[in-house]
Amino acid sequence: RKEVEQDPGPFNVPEGATVAFNCTYSNSASQSFFWYRQDCRKEPKLLMSVYSSGNEDGRFTAQLNRASQYISLLIRDSKLSDSATYLCVVNMGWEGGGADGLTFGKGTHLIIQP
Amino acid sequence: DARVTQTPRHKVTEMGQEVTMRCQPILGHNTVFWYRQTMMQGLELLAYFRNRAPLDDSGMPKDRFSAEMPDATLATLKIQPSEPRDSAVYFCASRRLAGATGELFFGEGSRLTVL
Numbered sequence A: 001r002k003e004v005e006q007d008p009g010p011f012n013v014p015e016g017a018t019v020a021f022n023c024t025y026s027n028s029a030s031q032s033f034f035w036y037r038q039d040c041r042k043e044p045k046l047l048m049s050v051y052s053s054g055n056e057d058g059r060f061t062a063q064l065n066r067a068s069q070y071i072s073l074l075i076r077d078s079k080l081s082d083s084a085t086y087l088c089v090v091n092m093g094w095e096g097g098g099a100d101g102l103t104f105g106k107g108t109h110l111i112i113q114p
Numbered sequence B: 001d002a003r004v005t006q007t008p009r010h011k012v013t014e015m016g017q018e019v020t021m022r023c024q025p026i027l028g029h030n031t032v033f034w035y036r037q038t039m040m041q042g043l044e045l046l047a048y049f050r051n052r053a054p055l056d057d058s059g060m061p062k063d064r065f066s067a068e069m070p071d072a073t074l075a076t077l078k079i080q081p082s083e084p085r086d087s088a089v090y091f092c093a094s095r096r097l098a099g100a101t102g103e104l105f106f107g108e109g110s111r112l113t114v115l
Helices: none
Strands: A004-006 A011-014 A019-025 A032-038 A044-050 A055-057 A060-065 A070-075 A084-091 A102-104 A108-113 B005-007 B010-013 B019-024 B031-038 B042-050 B053-056 B065-071 B074-079 B088-095 B110-114
Touching: A004 A084, A011 A019, A019 A084, A019 A108, A032 A060, A032 A070, A044 A055, A044 A060, A070 A084, A102 B042, B005 B088, B010 B019, B019 B088, B019 B110, B031 B074, B042 B065, B042 B074, B074 B088
Parallel strands: A011 A108, B010 B110
Antiparallel strands: A004 A019, A019 A070, A032 A044, A032 A084, A055 A060, A060 A070, A084 A102, A084 A108, B005 B019, B019 B074, B031 B042, B031 B088, B042 B053, B065 B074, B088 B110
């Protein structure tokens, strides 16, 4: 089983719609969680951290479900500029091995259509 | 704005040639990572350093790849000899804090094509 799994998509969504995607992780001892956004031919950038209580930043909501070991990202009122690849990042702590325990998913490709 | 700086941005070379990529982390960041990204594999960790000491390079093909951090302002990734399968985007990233917190800042990447 892969450590961090995401549906690669692409998700084709009309502008203004709501879209959500999940990311599952295998290590129950994982300590922290993040969503990064990567635009085409650009570097990944932090979108938001995911807290146990969930968190919201404008049109974006991130949730954590520790029991089922997944995190989710919800985008409301999607804009054309939301088109990007969304990378799930899980920090498994020192037990997760290298890179300070940071493990990246392969990303979910989102296309917002006019 | 403080940012991670990578050179070269693009490199086209022939199989067998040496390639050196350089990274200047954000000042004050003590942890530096090298990642490789391809369509098939996504982001793969190659090596990382804390306070210039190498902590993990298990993701790096040892026979041809080497990573060093000669000083706090410079990290290098060298491929010798290069092969077509090394074609990818190589990202350097840095962060200030160890452990669970601390945002990872990426450079713009070095896009390598080996013919």
